[in-house]
Amino acid sequence: MTIKNVKKRWKDIPIGGVIVEPKTSLRNKTGNWRVQKPVFHPERCIHCMLCVPYCPEDAFIVEDGKLKGINYDYCKGCGLCASVCPVKAITMEDENVEQENDEK
């Protein structure tokens, strides 16, 4: 997790602790919280988009009305998406197993 403006000194901080830039939490990569990992199976997906509003992390990648995948930078692996998907196009797997596979 890197926060770009760590070098700011106290004089640079806005009065009253105001946060002047919007959307800055995008720097906090919450993906490293994951214990379980949702795996997307595009061949089963009917693109109903039900999973998209139910994701607390807003981690779904949608392009041209089609679900393209999951942004693992932010996904916390809660499994809510898998629980709402009507066709089981998302399954939960153990994060560690996956990572080991990735590393090989």
Added chain:
Amino acid sequence: MNPKEYSEKERALYSGHSSCAGCAMPVVTRSALASASEYNIVASAATGCLEVTTTIYPTSSWGVPWIHNTFENAAATISGVESAYKALSRKGKINKKYKFIAFGGDGGTYDIGLQSLSGALERGHNFLYICYDNEGYMNTGGQRSSASPFGASTTTSPAGTVHKGKEQWRKDLMKIAVAHNIPYVAQATIGNWPDMTMKFKKGIETNGPAVVVVLSPCILLWHIKPDEANTVSRLAIDSCFWPLYEVINGRYVLNYDPGKRKKPIEEFMKPQGRYKHLFKPENRHIIDFIQKRIDEEWEELKRRAEFDKAYIKSNSESEKQGRN
């Protein structure tokens, strides 16, 4: 709004916030902001999980102007913002149209912020108040609030040999809001997403104050698994623990009646660890008591809605005749 339309909208609450995995609160907030996406929005929030997790200094998850003041005055703060906006637009200093939303948890709404909410509703500011009700003070470690349900174990109403969880019935915020004679009050939960976003939209389009109370399952307090927020809130609807209804200009409208498929309250309680102690055989009478009271409240609500249905019908008929 359906999920497809939602998926094409620009989000106004971004990733990288620090709420627990599977928390329903970001779902509620993001859906609310998406329902209002046609308008320019200014949001305020009471102290609570939402404020703490979305604005970790120096970062913010918000894509709309957002203001936080203290625990008790989300509604008072937004009243001030709305009044300033009105004054400035009268003077021609602001030309864009804005809408205002205040968010509060159950602690910041049912308990600590109740009088500031009441004041704002009575003054008739043009804003939407959304209470995401997770039934406890979660940001400080799970204390009971006046929204915690009867029998639930919390850190300040723990279940033990003498006390069996919270011993008071939960406060009915809906009735309190309705008593202010405001144009729109509604109850929703994430388990029925289209219904919830419909209510947000109605609320934001209401001219005058509107309140939407949303049941928002909490992973920690309710002791549920991170993927159960949706299923549990569906059970809350089906068991009539959390009926879906609106009160429009003082008239009750029931949005969903499970009818014969109404589930026993146990089914709602079973997946939740905070009710575990009630499933011991010696505590059976507590569940029976809760069931009885839920049934009574549900019947009362149905009667109310039935009565108002006739009224709304006759009213619209006489309106039609008046026009002829």
